[in-house]
Amino acid sequence: MGGTFDPIHLGHLVTAEQARADLDLDEVVFLPAGQPWQKEEKTTSAEHRYLMTVLATAANPAFSVSRLEIDRDGPTYTIQTLRGLHSAVPDADLHFITGADAILNILTWKDADECLDLAVFVAATRPGYDLEKLEAQGVREQVRVLDVPALAISSTDVRERFGKGRAVRYLIPREVEEFARKHGLYDTKGNGLALGGAV
Ligand code: NAP
Numbered sequence: 001m002g003g004t005f006d007p008i009h010l011g012h013l014v015t016a017e018q019a020r021a022d023l024d025l026d027e028v029v030f031l032p033a034g035q036p037w038q039k040e041e042k043t044t045s046a047e048h049r050y051l052m053t054v055l056a057t058a059a060n061p062a063f064s065v066s067r068l069e070i071d072r073d074g075p076t077y078t079i080q081t082l083r084g085l086h087s088a089v090p091d092a093d094l095h096f097i098t099g100a101d102a103i104l105n106i107l108t109w110k111d112a113d114e115c116l117d118l119a120v121f122v123a124a125t126r127p128g129y130d131l132e133k134l135e136a137q138g139v140r141e142q143v144r145v146l147d148v149p150a151l152a153i154s155s156t157d158v159r160e161r162f163g164k165g166r167a168v169r170y171l172i173p174r175e176v177e178e179f180a181r182k183h184g185l186y187d188t189k190g191n192g193l194a195l196g197g198a199v
Pocket residue numbers: 001002003004005011012015031033036038039076077078079097098099100101102108109110124151153154155156
């Protein structure tokens with residue numbers, strides 16, 4: 001499961017669990033993006049995002065978190081991740097789960113055709129998502145769509161709530177909330193954003 005996870009929230013966790021059950025997956029490996037180069041705004045350091053993802057997933061035996069993307073230098077290209085996973089577990093039936101709006105742009109990704117060959121792409125959608133957007137991009141046939149009501153939660157909203165001092169309880173795991181507060185990741189001064197990587 002790919003994402004920036006800035007921060008990881010319950011919508012991501014519900015998506016992962018729903019994908020695991022619906023697609024009969026053995027496990028879900030979370031892949032925090034190291035340098036999500038197509039994002040316009042700055043992101044929290046990769047190390048902080050990785051640790052929040054570990055905290056959020058630790059209790060589920062079917063979930064794990066990979067450092068593959070955060071330990072790789074340069075912009076994060078999904079094709080490099082898929083090649084790495086494919087050579088590590090050549091017999092595995094790989095699925096790449098992420099948000100539908102990210103998959104909308106898949107044709108602009110590096111080596112998009114090879115990405116689609118190496119894994120089944122699973123597009124998680126929020127309630128009311130307009131599937132015609134995927135059709136218009138010509139990728140509707142190539143991706144599985146997963147409708148996840150809990151994806152009404154978004155990382156953007158969670159960050160804004162932190163910034164305004166509003167409650168985030170029941171939107172993100174308690175451990176993630178405490179970690180983010182301890183490190184001042186989303187306070188109004190933006191402490192923690194784009195830190196080097198050391199914690
Ligand atoms: P994004 O643009 O931040 O996210 C687009 C939408 O998808 C947002 O609504 C986001 O909600 C949602 N989303 C993201 N990850 C999700 C997940 N795991 N489950 C459910 N919803 C999710 O997308 P991004 O995080 O930068 O990129 C998503 C994935 O695509 C990453 O793995 C990234 O490396 C990959 N990607 C690859 C390339 C490439 O190879 N060239 C280019 C772009 C992206 P939230 O903000 O609430 O998560």
